[in-house]
Amino acid sequence: MLTGATLRLRPLSAADVPAVQQWLNDAEIVPFARPVTLAYAQARVAASQTPDERRIVFTVESLDGEYVGETRLFGMDPENRHAEWGLVIADRARWGRGIGKEAAHLMLRYAFGTLKLHQVTARVRDDNPRALALSRALHFRTEARLRARFFRHGHYVDCHEMSLLREEWEAKERAALAAAPE
Amino acid sequence: MTLEGKKVRLRPISLDDIDLALSWINDPEVTQTLMTGRYPMTREAERKWLEDHMKVSATDIIYTIEKLDGTYLGGITLFNIRPVEHHAEVGISIGIKSEWGKGYGREAMELMLRYGFAELNLHLIYLHVHADHPRAVRLYEKIGFVREGRLRDRAYRGGKYHDYFAMSILRDEWESLNTASSGA
Numbered sequence: 001m002l003t004g005a006t007l008r009l010r011p012l013s014a015a016d017v018p019a020v021q022q023w024l025n026d027a028e029i030v031p032f033a034r035p036v037t038l039a040y041a042q043a044r045v046a047a048s049q050t051p052d053e054r055r056i057v058f059t060v061e062s063l064d065g066e067y068v069g070e071t072r073l074f075g076m077d078p079e080n081r082h083a084e085w086g087l088v089i090a091d092r093a094r095w096g097r098g099i100g101k102e103a104a105h106l107m108l109r110y111a112f113g114t115l116k117l118h119q120v121t122a123r124v125r126d127d128n129p130r131a132l133a134l135s136r137a138l139h140f141r142t143e144a145r146l147r148a149r150f151f152r153h154g155h156y157v158d159c160h161e162m163s164l165l166r167e168e169w170e171a172k173e174r175a176a177l178a179a180a181p182e
Numbered sequence: 183m184t185l186e187g188k189k190v191r192l193r194p195i196s197l198d199d200i201d202l203a204l205s206w207i208n209d210p211e212v213t214q215t216l217m218t219g220r221y222p223m224t225r226e227a228e229r230k231w232l233e234d235h236m237k238v239s240a241t242d243i244i245y246t247i248e249k250l251d252g253t254y255l256g257g258i259t260l261f262n263i264r265p266v267e268h269h270a271e272v273g274i275s276i277g278i279k280s281e282w283g284k285g286y287g288r289e290a291m292e293l294m295l296r297y298g299f300a301e302l303n304l305h306l307i308y309l310h311v312h313a314d315h316p317r318a319v320r321l322y323e324k325i326g327f328v329r330e331g332r333l334r335d336r337a338y339r340g341g342k343y344h345d346y347f348a349m350s351i352l353r354d355e356w357e358s359l360n361t362a363s364s365g366a
Contacts, residue, residue: 032266079338080343082336118338121333142331143331143334144330145330145331146308146331146348147306147328147330147350147352149267149306150267156267156306161330161331161348163334165335
């Protein structure tokens, strides 16, 4: 359990299934929304609850226990010590309020501080300016523009392949600590 | 389906490939620039891999590369095939070191691109290559792959981190290159 000022990252539970099914069917959130059944959502939540050395999944909730979304590290590689990071803020009423940034800080502290990863990568679609702004604010660097990796609403969409190295994250944390008031 | 060129043929994998495949999969000189070969591969595991990959798959297409006289050279794979985005990743290895530098890899890759675009109707084919493997990078550029960027530290090998280049070729690019060469 990772707790911040307004959010908590906690393990998934069976009670998350209806909320997960809802955002899996939201074309604004999932690049190509397929009809996702309750059974599929149940299986997905069950899989996310199973320990897996290549994947770690948290539910993001408010401190009073309301479902907010999901964040995960996946494609983890024990030798390269990197992981890809994903974040979904499912409740659209909460978009644009800094929720993503707080969830991201909790996750990055976990990835670099607890898991001691060397690098966290992220893939952000060109048509998702909010995610791009968040990743840049977190000091992720665009390393490549991957062409046509997504297809939405009749068009191919490029994406940014981004990463943040451990030493970059540590330098940023030190600077934030130094700037913090006593 | 078998794909035949002027120097090489791509044919379905076979259990008869097991000894030659094992010889390079366990050779660090061959695998140091590949995304495989970090662990000791047993004969049993290699047999199981070959058996598992003999099933017809919609997401992974695996060929053995051989000379036209049937001499084994290595393997080439089109994987992560995505039906909505119409793209796939490609990976290749000429595992027999004495056959490096003879143009076999280039022709195998060209056959696979033709297959991906003209038979599977793909929109894009992409790959990852070690940035410090200039021979491969040059080859992919000659074939028509475009560099999309440099991915930092994606591979830890030999005591340090190495970068990858992300490269890709669009169907339009492939078509114009092939029209140009056949018209010349």
